[in-house]
Amino acid sequence: MKLLGDELVRNDFNLKELMRTILYSKTFQREATDYDVTSGDAYYFPGPILKRMTSEQVWDSILTLAVQNPWPFQRPDAKDFAPNIDVDLSIATLESLEAVAAKYEATYYPRSYNKSIQKFAYQGNVLCRASELPSPLPGGHFLRQFGQGDRETINGQAATATVPQILAMLNGPITHVMLETGSAIYDNVVEAANAKDAIDLIFISVLTRKPTDDDRRVASSEMSRAERPGIGYGNVIWALLNTKEFLFIE
């Protein structure tokens, strides 16, 4: 703690620098372990327990690969609300109040608000960071399938496996949006200088690591089978999204 405090002062309270220090530390970067140390065993500072990503992490990860701008809009804040609800009661009339109420209803009531963000939708799914989406989302939404809470009770988040999650990964629109022209990962792959770079890029994008020799062998055999390079890359991306390594934080 003392060291972090000193570092914070030394960097003139730059929080980004502080985060960089923490994120690059060996402690933070320790690899995940599968099971907790049971009582009686010696504690050798193992890494965190292997966990599946939260639903928001899965969603945001996929979104980052899929769209150029995963943040097309932000949740309205007080400044956005103010002109809609700012009322000077000393001069307000019934008509003026009704006009303000109508304007508010037309902009921020769930029905109209949800409609207004549909322009960022792909097959009915609004493509924006999980933090900016309306909440609670309907029960069948990708985020809810992966365990986002329903806001009825606290701590409703879950990370357990279900069949609909897997069907969404295999067949759902969210894992296929990135295989289309114009997706962030597609454009990056197309720009890669050669096949090796493209495969590296795909692995780093999806699994945040470089391919092993085995991975390279499998990927290049796939590329040689593919009718067109585009199909081969698409297959590799889809396959990596459907690994458990993608879903779990190692």
Next chain:
Amino acid sequence: MTTPEISGFQRRQFMATAASSLLGVSFANILTRDGFAADAPAKLPVAAPGKAQHIIYLFMSGAMSHIDTFDPNPDVPEGGETKAIQTRVPGMVFGENLPKLSMLAGALAVVRSLTTETGDHTQAQYLMRTGYKLINSIRHPAMGAWMLNQTDRINRDLPGNFLIGNGDQHPGAGFLHASLSPVPIANAEVGLENTELPKYLDEKLFNRRLVLASQFDRRFQTKHPNLEIDAYNQLYVEAKRLMGSDKLEVFDLKQETEETRDAYGQNSFGQGCLLARRLVEQGIRYVEVSYGSWDMHQDLYVALEEKAGFLDNAFSSLLRDLEAKGLLDKTLVVLATEFIAPNGRPFKVGGGGDPVRELLA
């Protein structure tokens, strides 16, 4: 994975005890065969419970108020505004919002004597789904997983355990095999989504991709012998088996007549109950229909009228429909909620005031 040994005798005993002492609803020929005519009188129950092959568990999450539904008490101030109506069973009254169920009262065993120690929704729901208290060390399986673990699937093409509606924090399969966990169906009208390949992808290419995925995953999987990862592996097998199966038409509620769909009620719970019947018809062992938002702290009587109305329609239609299809004598239908707080009224938890009660009907 090993599971505790439970002998056939214990299992039978469990089912018999559960059926007779806890849940016992209506076996064999006790309802009218007048379709959905809700005001048709029900015959008195014929004792002789059969052995349940299916369970439909209707879970009213949020804590349904007992004094406004199955245990009204209008003669005391705490009883609130809800009036009681006489059911078909002499001496048994229900809340006025349940007229159709009151006609079927002879088919219901109402348990008004259960109590619980907790006023916390999460813990109480866990108790009602697993029979155990929520503790930190292990996760107990919910009843559907137990049932599937102790019996065989009747229909091998479909999973044997479903959860319809909102199932946040459901204990699932607990420490049992992940493949026993319920398949969640968020919206009965939509059913199971994403069961077909995208148009551009043919089966050959799909299989090639799956092989590719397992090759890329080999290093990670070998390195991490982990139950949570294994759960995903098991369910990938289950998901792949479901894809393209013609048994998926069980989710197509449009195959039912409009009359039937209306009788159940065109709302999430009504259609959920209808799907539950379709699933049981296909041999599914355990279906939970979860119906939330019973935690009515405000506007109790306004909210209750609609919600209890939906419950009355759906539950009574379900019983009549099961009976008409000859399924009721092998299906146990349970209605439960996590506990009963006199909603919207002064209520002191732990203050020695009103008891927190739990109800099974």
